[in-house]
């Protein structure tokens with residue numbers, strides 16, 4: 001019965017020229033779960049060798065905001081969840097400071113497997129893994145992005161500009177407004193940068209309300 005109603009509605013949409021129907025919100029989560037399961041044993045780059053668990057990403061499948069980090073560290077590699085170690089604790093606090101919970105945003109990374117000794121992911125590793133992140137973005141369709149650290153920012157914005165330059169202005173990634181701030185791990189090593197990070201977060205929060213409420 002329900003199927004018949006849905007079929008009729010789809011036919012109406014088709015007749016009126018609408019050829020693509022996006023899945024309802026609940027299906028986004030299912031799709032992300034399916035993809036995470038599909039890639040679990042990915043061997044597309046060298047990082048597969050040292051991996052315990054692939055860290056696909058987590059959060060609200062219909063998030064307005066997507067947070068993008070660099071790649072898993074030791075705790076993430078063991079648990080399969082992004083940003084759960086010391087840097088993750090700080091990220092959670094940074095989000096709370098701008099009245100956001102981890103559950104309402106979506107948290108992902110440039111590479112999904114831990115680089116040995118937490119070195120930066122190599123260009124070929126970033127390139128191999130990027131399609132997975134682009135796929136996540138296309139499913140979630142976030143309206144605002146926050147890049148945590150240089151690796152995320154330089155990879156996605158295809159630039160070699162430094163943190164000082166990148167923090168100064170708003171960027172666009174695939175037409176989505178994007179902000180850059182220090183990686184929480186960098187803030188743990190350099191607490192004197194926290195002041196700047198706080199200023200970045202304030203600007204980010206303001207822009208969030210503006211985009212969300214159209215004010």
Ligand code: URA
Pocket residue numbers: 055069070071072073076081082083084085087088109185
């Ligand atoms: N650092 C990152 O960039 N991502 C994580 O998931 C954890 C630490």
Ligand code: SF4
Pocket residue numbers: 039042043044045046047048054111112113125128129
């Ligand atoms: Fe695959 Fe990405 Fe892991 Fe490389 S880092 S093995 S591309 S999931």
